[in-house]
């Protein structure tokens with residue numbers, strides 16, 4: 001007896017070519033697609049612009065013992081190059097690539113173009129990266145380039161402006177000026193947006209992908225359940241990751257109070273419920289005259305303008321949507337909340353969380369007093385304060401070498417410490 005076709009009900013229908021293509025297309029986040037396209041076009045422009053299209057033997061160079069005769073010419077499309085050719089040309093590319101203005105790219109950008117691993121490699125045509133990165137020569141070329149760029153101080157020059165959190169005083173001011181609250185449709189929209197960032201740690205771009213079903217409002221809580229956010233695409237690398245669920249408890253059961261977020265979320269969701277049903281959005285355009293919303297989602301640019309506009313109206317320093325996520329992390333951090341719990345709120349999985357944890361002066365003082373020598377014995381005068389909170393380990397090295405204790409020398413077991421105060 002043949003078992004053929006016997007369990008056909010168990011398996012799914014084979015996918016057509018078009019369906020397969022669509023699935024692959026959908027699996028890549030749009031920002032990655034954009035960067036891939038960009039990296040490929042930069043590589044293409046470089047291919048065209050480079051006058052020497054054939055490999056040249058450079059006696060002292062990385063490729064002095066390389067099978068140069070096997071390397072394809074630069075006119076070959078990147079997707080047709082074999083690993084040997086890619087190794088050669090990508091090495092040249094990282095050492096020659098520059099911005100339209102002729103300036104060098106920061107090391108991180110170059111690294112992102114050719115490396116980064118997996119989907120983060122923006123030149124990963126047919127997964128060439130997986131092959132190429134194993135080549136020592138390419139790694140050496142990239143390493144040299146990055147070290148050189150770092151020496152030029154590019155990493156410092158290109159450091160993004162620091163994202164500051166929104167202080168309690170600023171938040172209070174927003175309420176007092178009715179920029180937050182439920183007096184108008186606009187202020188209600190601001191409120192829901194502001195607290196989505198602060199309570200649930202949502203980043204700028206994540207707001208646009210929210211839908212009404214992400215939220216549940218109970219009698220005393222607002223619950224947010226993630227579907228697909230920046231850190232969660234639901235792909236292979238996310239299998240171990242459980243989507244974020246955050247329950248914000250606003251007040252004890254049965255109590256009422258001013259500025260109640262449960263009341264405001266309830267009002268907002270109630271007002272947009274019917275228009276939001278067949279729209280893939282959460283934020284809708286506020287009516288100017290009435291406490292109503294139009295059946296038109298607020299676009300990403302308008303959403304990103306909400307906080308900067310509130311700051312402007314309140315006469316405060318400009319803050320961007322990302323500051324709300326920072327506010328979420330740093331408020332919890334300063335309140336002494338365990339890191340694990342902060343991670344749960346913000347959805348950060350890596351050490352990138354530390355960037356957002358801006359310690360307050362009190363916290364820094366507290367930590368210092370734990371580690372420093374006893375106060376009674378030494379009188380320390382601090383002349384300059386440095387905020388080390390946002391430094392990465394590589395930055396920390398710079399700080400160590402630039403710090404006041406610049407060099408020490410040890411001789412004949414008697415220790416001489418040479419202290420230089422650099423001003």
Ligand SMILES: [Zn+2]
Pocket residue numbers: 250251257259260261262263
């Ligand atoms: Zn409440």
